[in-house]
Amino acid sequence: MNTFGQYLRLTTFGESHGPAMGGVLDGMPSRVFVDRDLMQRDLDRRSPGKGGTVSPRKEPDIPEILSGLSSDGYTLGTPVGFIIRNRDVRSGDYKDIENRFRPNHADYTYYAKYGVHDFRGGGRSSARETVSWVTAGAIVRQWLDGMGIEVSARFVETADIRQASCTGDSVGGAVECVVTGLPVGIGEPVFDKLHSRLAAAMMSINAAKAFEYGDGMESSKQFGSQCRDIPYVDEDGKVRFRSNHSGGIQGGISNGMPVNFKVYFKPTPTIPIEVESIDKDGNSVVIKPGGRHDVCVAVRAVPVVEAMTLLTIGDLILANSRFDSHSA
Amino acid sequence: MNTFGQYLRLTTFGESHGPAMGGVLDGMPSRVFVDRDLMQRDLDRRSPGKGGTVSPRKEPDIPEILSGLSSDGYTLGTPVGFIIRNRDVRSGDYKDIENRFRPNHADYTYYAKYGVHDFRGGGRSSARETVSWVTAGAIVRQWLDGMGIEVSARFVETADIRQASCTGDSVGGAVECVVTGLPVGIGEPVFDKLHSRLAAAMMSINAAKAFEYGDGMESSKQFGSQCRDIPYVDEDGKVRFRSNHSGGIQGGISNGMPVNFKVYFKPTPTIPIEVESIDKDGNSVVIKPGGRHDVCVAVRAVPVVEAMTLLTIGDLILANSRFDSHSA
């Protein structure tokens, strides 16, 4: 369903071509100051139209916060409801694909599942959905920031964007993310391992195809004797490790080292290059998907990766809070 | 917490050196026949001691099913409770590591989280936990089998097992899994995408470090124009695709093609080769982890990958059942 998290829960709604996107962030601790400018900074990083590599659609994505904040900007401990209006809806762009399934898009699977084909722009499967994730993530960031936890992602170019740009094509890419300042003990030992939850979060992002943490895929080619992270106690009496093959996670639980992982994205399939397909009735058609598109979706995914990481970590910190309060 | 799934839920318990492992599988439809021999076959595949590459510990892992089945072997629609006794407990093997943290193991993170260090053999983080997963998966397999859905994984060698075997070292490896017969429409469009749920399930498995589906990591180097899966209608009027870059999943929802993915495992860090570490009080120590270990954990992971896939798919099929029943 449309809820992410157990203790810190984001519930979202909105079709990309409906009146608004929005969400409810439930579980935020009270008395956290939310700086609207910092929030806007994250939203702007996600926003299209900021360069040659991303879709030229221009939306002023300014969330309206409807609850959960006091008049002077502090969280109340109550759910934060917010909406972001959809303003720039050019339905005409989607005329060509009406009743036709765009290859590698959710069009066909959606239709098969819901029996409805009224999802211009992708319905719930549109990347526009992530505007709500970034809004919520920006609130969580300010809470975690107060605990000294920082989440920072960056785009790693893996294909020739310049060439794709010229031919109307698209390219894939990868995003690397690092979490610093995370205390020891975050993550649960069996099904809610920190990396298991991060993997689920990352694979929720549109176009994500692979996830790895620490030494990741390379680990499968290593010997056990070569990749052990030796612990020691530093001058402050804190346990640290001489290497970080583990990516900051051991047995599913954070060990105090930086948590790092990587997400791989496919190129968007919606490009203005003709392709065979079928329509709703099973007839063969040739379509040339119009609409606006990103040359490289991975670029815009950077703040989304951060937002989903923030939501995941915030959730697991609350899950862990029962240990804090009862060890006394 | 220790529950996996929303509609088909496996809740597990058990420490590897306590009296028993066990679980409750809740949500199974009624009137599914459960063949105990088929179940045992999966458990035997998981069992150590079956070759040079896996730990020589010998446990007769025969689940005792305590509820949920009629006397003639059919599910009742009530929760299936089961236990598997732990018989071969050689605590002496763990003498050397008492109060000492094994590198890259959950020992330190566990201690920091729970304030308890009584987890010989790893407590909940031991791979012994997976005996409950395979038991539950074997039940689900027989239900899905009746729907024509097959889940099959295989080990993909990625490092030199023979060499590691000689030196007492360990190696990583990878497991490939394919799901055939899955109907169109399984998976949810936003946070419970089929691949998101599979990623979480796979990353729950001990030693898993990376997950990819379809073209996976390679996608990040591709052009959009090269990896479109063209749909067509076959002679039976069924929608099919000319290629499967998508790995059977589009927009998070199955498209009727085989679902395929790959999981990468690190080598086990518990090898009888000396290594520096610290003890509970922060003193430097040198340990030589004893106990039994697998040269290549990925080999034993094969039935575990299948079990977690079966549980994930069973859960999402039930999640989707609301569509079946209300389209009328």
Place this chain on the structure above:
Amino acid sequence: MNTFGQYLRLTTFGESHGPAMGGVLDGMPSRVFVDRDLMQRDLDRRSPGKGGTVSPRKEPDIPEILSGLSSDGYTLGTPVGFIIRNRDVRSGDYKDIENRFRPNHADYTYYAKYGVHDFRGGGRSSARETVSWVTAGAIVRQWLDGMGIEVSARFVETADIRQASCTGDSVGGAVECVVTGLPVGIGEPVFDKLHSRLAAAMMSINAAKAFEYGDGMESSKQFGSQCRDIPYVDEDGKVRFRSNHSGGIQGGISNGMPVNFKVYFKPTPTIPIEVESIDKDGNSVVIKPGGRHDVCVAVRAVPVVEAMTLLTIGDLILANSRFDSHSA
């Protein structure tokens, strides 16, 4: 947290004196027509200012639906997000109680829990919250209506409203609710019994103090031989019962007879009659709660009882759908 239901989930947000109330109704089947006039009828029944017995606050409670409906009014199967603006905010009315705890209100417990006292009008504990419940319930009603399920509640006077009205006092009351057309099999046998879920739903309503179903409290004085509902098969081959002591529920599961139950409400404690209390700092104070209030809250609770019943039943119908789809 602020989510109700497992399969059909309502997540709400909003403080009574903030910009808006709202919610997300997730899990609604697709292709259900939502008549906005029928929805408004429910909202109007809940609305204050419709007579002498309820608060004279006048709000035009017209929900703005932001997602989940097609342009021609059918559900899409995606979450229905909606907001209802708060327009008539007279904060002045609450001046007298600033930093003072109104007896029997949530003021003190809220402050103790959240460490915040910025909840003019009650914050999340205000009965204004129920505007979102009625909105969601009105959508569910139209789905269940298509299945022949009807939910209807009525006010049962239990105290002298006329007298209370004259003295500025308030009175309690009770609401009776009947569900007809519910198929056999709704409700789960152990923790999610139909009456258990209804009890939780009803006790969520502000001022509710007791719940009973079928013979209810009277049952505790009966003999077993006197209250057995004898089943028989009617001329249509349908199982029916000669009496309904069970209130339509046996073993937590609906038996095809009308489901009936009763909810008892206390009088609102917010009345313009002076009362001792304390302020935030523990000083004794005398307050005379201003603001608008209902003489009898139970009157306005009628559509709220219906809404919560609709949400509960919708949820349990979806929970039961796994049986429909797999009995084949």
Place this chain on the structure above:
Amino acid sequence: MNTFGQYLRLTTFGESHGPAMGGVLDGMPSRVFVDRDLMQRDLDRRSPGKGGTVSPRKEPDIPEILSGLSSDGYTLGTPVGFIIRNRDVRSGDYKDIENRFRPNHADYTYYAKYGVHDFRGGGRSSARETVSWVTAGAIVRQWLDGMGIEVSARFVETADIRQASCTGDSVGGAVECVVTGLPVGIGEPVFDKLHSRLAAAMMSINAAKAFEYGDGMESSKQFGSQCRDIPYVDEDGKVRFRSNHSGGIQGGISNGMPVNFKVYFKPTPTIPIEVESIDKDGNSVVIKPGGRHDVCVAVRAVPVVEAMTLLTIGDLILANSRFDSHSA
């Protein structure tokens, strides 16, 4: 499904005439000592055969704890798995009702829901299920006891047990429960109100027909001016109230006063007095339910009411722990 609670979760399994009942208690904090004798005391109070008013079935209900406890009896913070064998199974007793539905029992509704009629003794709907609840409750009791929280229920006779006993009939009854020592702030303001959760828990108990807290049903006949609980600060600087119409709960959240509520039970319908019914095929039959039965089920319900209260409160204390840990 078969799980109770969100943060402290009890998942149960077992048919009354299968091999064993059992459960998994997940979420218990670590380092709580569990005294097995105290646990047994609760189980013995629930046990039948202890007097003329309850069923003469004699089962030595001694739970086997399979995980979650250290060898010296302390919780590990991992799930506590336990089973209680079913030993005294006289299936012959149920011969008379084979394929026949006992009136006011779950027989018919179960059959309609699951399509299975193999539930001698009631399957999951048997009161034997509560043996797992009492086991889990006894563990929680020892944790809450360390916090000074006490839960104590007592039977309130409401019908003539002596007379029923002579005629082979059964009677209803009521149970009153008081929770002392509960800190302020337990319970959530909207859907997880303390009394809402208690109502759901109580109505899960077999034969429960009504729930009220504080002034309960009587509230509906009161004036608002008569039932206000005046707060004051006592000599220790603690907020207290001059009366307790609220039953210790305001706005769904505990206010530091004793929490009190009452549960009403119907008489068991399974009595050896002939009654008309139908069989599986819809034929009219006359049955005389054999098996053992309780003259007054409410007597045995006393420790069950306590157990469900303990589980509910433990869950809400963990839910509240996020506030403790983040107010810093």
